[in-house]
Amino acid sequence: MLPTLPVLPTLPVLPTLPVLPTLPTQPVLPVLPALRELLPGGGLARGAVVTVAEFGLLALALAAGASADGAWCGIAGVPEAGVLAAVGLGLDVERTLLVPDPGPAWAQVAASLLDGCELVLLRPPARAPAQVRQRLEATLRRGRGVLLVVGDWPGAQVRLRVLTRGWTGLGDGHGRLLACCAQVMADGRGEAAVPRTRWLWLPAEDGRVTAAEPADVPVPDPGFARHLQVVSG
Amino acid sequence: MSVPEYRVMVLCCPGLTASGREAARLFEQVLTAVTAFCPRVEAVEPGVCAFGARGPARYFGGEAELAGRIIAAVAELGVPARAGAGVGVADGLFAAHLAARAAPASAAPASAAPASAAPASAAPASAAPASAAPAAPAAPAAPGAASAAPAARPVLVVPPGRTAEFLARQPVSVLADQDPAGQDLAGLLSRLGLRTLGDLAALSAGDVASRFGAAGETAHRLASGLGSRPLAVRPPAEDLSVTREFDPPEPLAEPVVFAAKALAERMHEGLAARGLTCVRVQVRAISADGRESRRLWRHDGLLTAAALADRVRWQLDGWRVPASAAEAGPPEAGPPEASAAQAGPAEAGAGDDPDGGIAVLRLVPDQVVRATGHQLALWGETVVSDRVARAAMRVQAMLGHEAVLRPVLGGGRDVSERVNHVPFGEKREPRLPASPPWPGRIMGAAPGVVYPFAREADVTDEAGAAVTVSGRCVVSAAPAWLAADGEPPLRITAWAGPWPLSERWWDPAAARRRARFQLLTGDGRAWLAAVQDGRWLIEAGYLLWAGTTRRFPGASCGGGWPGAPGAKRPRRSPPRRPPRSPPRTLRAGRRRHRGGQRRHRGCRSSRGPSCTATPRSASSTGRPRPASSLPRPPGSAWRPSRSPTTTGCTGFRSSRRPRPGCATKGPACAPCSAPS
Numbered sequence: 001m002l003p004t005l006p007v008l009p010t011l012p013v014l015p016t017l018p019v020l021p022t023l024p025t026q027p028v029l030p031v032l033p034a035l036r037e038l039l040p041g042g043g044l045a046r047g048a049v050v051t052v053a054e055f056g057l058l059a060l061a062l063a064a065g066a067s068a069d070g071a072w073c074g075i076a077g078v079p080e081a082g083v084l085a086a087v088g089l090g091l092d093v094e095r096t097l098l099v100p101d102p103g104p105a106w107a108q109v110a111a112s113l114l115d116g117c118e119l120v121l122l123r124p125p126a127r128a129p130a131q132v133r134q135r136l137e138a139t140l141r142r143g144r145g146v147l148l149v150v151g152d153w154p155g156a157q158v159r160l161r162v163l164t165r166g167w168t169g170l171g172d173g174h175g176r177l178l179a180c181c182a183q184v185m186a187d188g189r190g191e192a193a194v195p196r197t198r199w200l201w202l203p204a205e206d207g208r209v210t211a212a213e214p215a216d217v218p219v220p221d222p223g224f225a226r227h228l229q230v231v232s233g
Numbered sequence: 234m235s236v237p238e239y240r241v242m243v244l245c246c247p248g249l250t251a252s253g254r255e256a257a258r259l260f261e262q263v264l265t266a267v268t269a270f271c272p273r274v275e276a277v278e279p280g281v282c283a284f285g286a287r288g289p290a291r292y293f294g295g296e297a298e299l300a301g302r303i304i305a306a307v308a309e310l311g312v313p314a315r316a317g318a319g320v321g322v323a324d325g326l327f328a329a330h331l332a333a334r335a336a337p338a339s340a341a342p343a344s345a346a347p348a349s350a351a352p353a354s355a356a357p358a359s360a361a362p363a364s365a366a367p368a369a370p371a372a373p374a375a376p377g378a379a380s381a382a383p384a385a386r387p388v389l390v391v392p393p394g395r396t397a398e399f400l401a402r403q404p405v406s407v408l409a410d411q412d413p414a415g416q417d418l419a420g421l422l423s424r425l426g427l428r429t430l431g432d433l434a435a436l437s438a439g440d441v442a443s444r445f446g447a448a449g450e451t452a453h454r455l456a457s458g459l460g461s462r463p464l465a466v467r468p469p470a471e472d473l474s475v476t477r478e479f480d481p482p483e484p485l486a487e488p489v490v491f492a493a494k495a496l497a498e499r500m501h502e503g504l505a506a507r508g509l510t511c512v513r514v515q516v517r518a519i520s521a522d523g524r525e526s527r528r529l530w531r532h533d534g535l536l537t538a539a540a541l542a543d544r545v546r547w548q549l550d551g552w553r554v555p556a557s558a559a560e561a562g563p564p565e566a567g568p569p570e571a572s573a574a575q576a577g578p579a580e581a582g583a584g585d586d587p588d589g590g591i592a593v594l595r596l597v598p599d600q601v602v603r604a605t606g607h608q609l610a611l612w613g614e615t616v617v618s619d620r621v622a623r624a625a626m627r628v629q630a631m632l633g634h635e636a637v638l639r640p641v642l643g644g645g646r647d648v649s650e651r652v653n654h655v656p657f658g659e660k661r662e663p664r665l666p667a668s669p670p671w672p673g674r675i676m677g678a679a680p681g682v683v684y685p686f687a688r689e690a691d692v693t694d695e696a697g698a699a700v701t702v703s704g705r706c707v708v709s710a711a712p713a714w715l716a717a718d719g720e721p722p723l724r725i726t727a728w729a730g731p732w733p734l735s736e737r738w739w740d741p742a743a744a745r746r747r748a749r750f751q752l753l754t755g756d757g758r759a760w761l762a763a764v765q766d767g768r769w770l771i772e773a774g775y776l777l778w779a780g781t782t783r784r785f786p787g788a789s790c791g792g793g794w795p796g797a798p799g800a801k802r803p804r805r806s807p808p809r810r811p812p813r814s815p816p817r818t819l820r821a822g823r824r825r826h827r828g829g830q831r832r833h834r835g836c837r838s839s840r841g842p843s844c845t846a847t848p849r850s851a852s853s854t855g856r857p858r859p860a861s862s863l864p865r866p867p868g869s870a871w872r873p874s875r876s877p878t879t880t881g882c883t884g885f886r887s888s889r890r891p892r893p894g895c896a897t898k899g900p901a902c903a904p905c906s907a908p909s
Binding site for chain 1: 618620621622623624625627628631632636637638639640641642648651652654657675676677678679680681682683684685708711727728729730751753757759773774775
């Protein structure tokens with residue numbers, strides 16, 4: 001005879017699980033915290049074209065924020081991109097593709113890169129005809145990526161440029177470059193139509209990008225402007 | 234003795250016996266050539282292959298005829314080491330190998346004295362037995378039971394049944410080649426007075442076995458013409474490639490891509506049935522007019538048929554891109570040869586639009602390996618998603634394999650050294666390891682703009698003289714003006730340096746000495762510049778640069794040792810248009826028309842009128858604004874622009890600027906690179 005099995009206590013019925021809201025696709029690619037205030041929506045809107053007037057640390061900083069968040073980043077037409085500085089800002093080299101010289105087929109290269117990467121930093125070698133621009137923008141909207149253009153791009157949603165900048169740390173034959181305080185202005189269309197201007201440490205002394213105040217900007221050593229002069233007697 | 238040995242033909246190429254990749258590659262070609270005559274070939278050792286001769290000899294009309302054809306086929310390959318190649322035919326591998334080695338020696342007397350060789354080959358069977366031949370070791374072939382081919386080819390055919398006679402004349406030292414034990418045995422036999430294999434074979438097998446053991450017994454059997462091991466032929470390589478021909482040729486890409494999918498499935502089935510996979514796959518498309526596009530795609534057993542069809546599509550697209558890009562671009566921007574070189578979609582023969590459509594599509598698995606599956610690392614491996622890989626490969630199909638790069642951080646002292654670029658799909662390894670300490674790096678923030686090739690510049694002091702650095706690292710004067718090539722001079726408002734760097738002095742090719750500076754110019758830009766070999770180079774910019782980059786190969790990646798023969802000015806880029814005026818006039822006019830006239834900085838009288846600078850292209854994104862036009866920040870006193878303190882010198886005096894490279898002229902402008 002088998003021993004009678006102990007009666008197991010009935011398990012309490014689990015309350016119905018709360019229905020998790022489905023996560024919407026993030027409408028913007030995140031950027032570094034210091035740059036959030038410059039951009040409408042606090043990031044790079046997917047499907048949008050963002051321009052930076054000149055290639056430099058600002059363009060790399062915009063890409064670095066998205067890359068640090070896990071996005072693949074393609075850099076086309078910028079052979080002199082300072083990857084090391086971008087890594088200091090947060091760029092992940094593992095998720096970076098470089099096409100230094102896209103040549104005359106740069107629009108096709110950018111479209112191909114947009115298929116794979118969420119952010120493409122592009123410096124067109126020549127001014128883009130309207131037809132090419134429209135085709136690229138259509139690709140952009142389909143792929144939900146962001147095209148970061150160095151140079152001019154009519155119809156860009158956001159345009160960024162560095163108005164003025166100044167370095168600290170370098171003296172007359174001594175010191176070394178420490179940090180750069182830059183005034184960055186963003187304008188554009190739609191939400192970004194109102195120009196926004198921010199002071200940024202680009203880069204700060206630790207190599208990152210932080211917000212600055214004009215009042216924070218250190219007054220240089222007053223002795224800097226003085227020069228030793230031969231005096232008579 | 235009762236079992237007859239079968240006929241074996243051996244091809245011996247003494248020039249290919251060396252170990253090495255090149256010899257192995259050539260020998261592989263030889264093997265392929267031999268396979269055309271007999272599919273089952275054994276590669277006995279480097280430079281030696283063997284195969285059964287009976288069947289092919291009957292087909293080709295005789296052993297001598299077959300051997301002659303093989304010699305001719307090998308000669309056609311253009312194998313440089315074919316001199317001395319010989320073919321031997323005998324009963325058994327051992328004898329055939331010996332015959333092949335003796336064949337070139339036998340050919341020489343045959344060609345020198347055809348009259349004496351002809352009777353020997355005409356009546357080999359009636360020739361005198363080997364024991365009767367005088368001086369047998371010196372000329373083993375001519376009088377013996379063997380026959381040289383009539384055309385003085387290095388061929389030695391030992392007739393069937395006469396192998397023992399042939400062997401009997403061979404010295405016992407040939408046993409030494411068999412194995413280490415044979416080496417000892419050969420020495421022992423010769424010391425015992427047994428000079429030839431015939432002497433050894435004449436002994437009783439039992440006596441030899443009891444005296445010399447197993448090695449002796451084997452040697453005795455070999456000497457008697459017995460006991461050669463059977464050939465271990467390798468099966469002929471199977472053709473795993475798949476081909477589809479289009480008749481009529483297909484002008485559209487889509488049907489070709491569709492066929493490629495079916496082809497890829499067939500290829501994968503063929504590979505899978507043998508438990509194989511391929512590392513790469515070669516896609517070859519041949520157009521109707523005979524041009525061919527070949528490209529290797531990385532496979533690693535991961536590509537599906539659809540993915541492979543995608544590659545075919547990209548390859549075909551890439552084949553067509555140059556033509557369409559040349560049409561779309563401005564005529565001067567896209568000359569056909571330039572765009573073809575840039576987009577160079579494949580190896581030789583490609584580059585133009587395939588006229589007349591695709592005639593043949595062929596998928597060839599490359600580097601076939603056993604399929605062992607693919608296992609990713611558990612942690613720490615960035616997985617390149619299919620989406621990204623597809624995008625990257627698509628660009629590679631358009632521009633070439635080297636066009637899509639992935640950066641790798643490594644070691645080094647220069648910013649350009651510390652980032653290496655590896656083509657997408659290749660193993661990412663830095664050139665210099667990052668782990669050792671690298672003293673001498675510039676500390677602080679890394680520059681945002683790193684020129685792939687350093688830009689030339691001129692840095693002058695207040696008086697207009699070039700700033701130099703002495704061997705003891707003393708700056709001649711405070712730098713006051715910076716003129717990057719093709720740019721107007723900029724006022725230097727702050728600077729620091731020199732920071733010397735002397736690298737790899739033990740290697741003359743990689744050695745370099747340089748002094749680095751950080752410069753801040755009046756427009757708010759900061760630069761990383763260096764003096765090397767007496768000239769100024771701008772390596773990087775700290776914020777931005779809107780100009781075009783000029784390329785100076787080697788300037789930033791390890792120049793020569795100063796004073797070395799190789800340490801010379803790099804070549805300028807080819808001139809795009811002639812200079813507007815002769816160099817001397819230009820130089821003189823430079824002082825008068827500062828800012829008004831475009832200056833060709835490359836046009837210096839020292840380099841002759843043929844050397845012109847490339848003017849800045851109109852497509853550059855514009856010059857930076859002068860600092861004065863920018864809105865100043867509220868507290869803008871923090872970077873006052875220094876006004877010139879001297880009274881007399883406010884301009885950029887080009888006339889007093891010394892020629893670059895004049896650093897060795899006097900003590901005042903000794904370069905940093907001068908030995909201290």
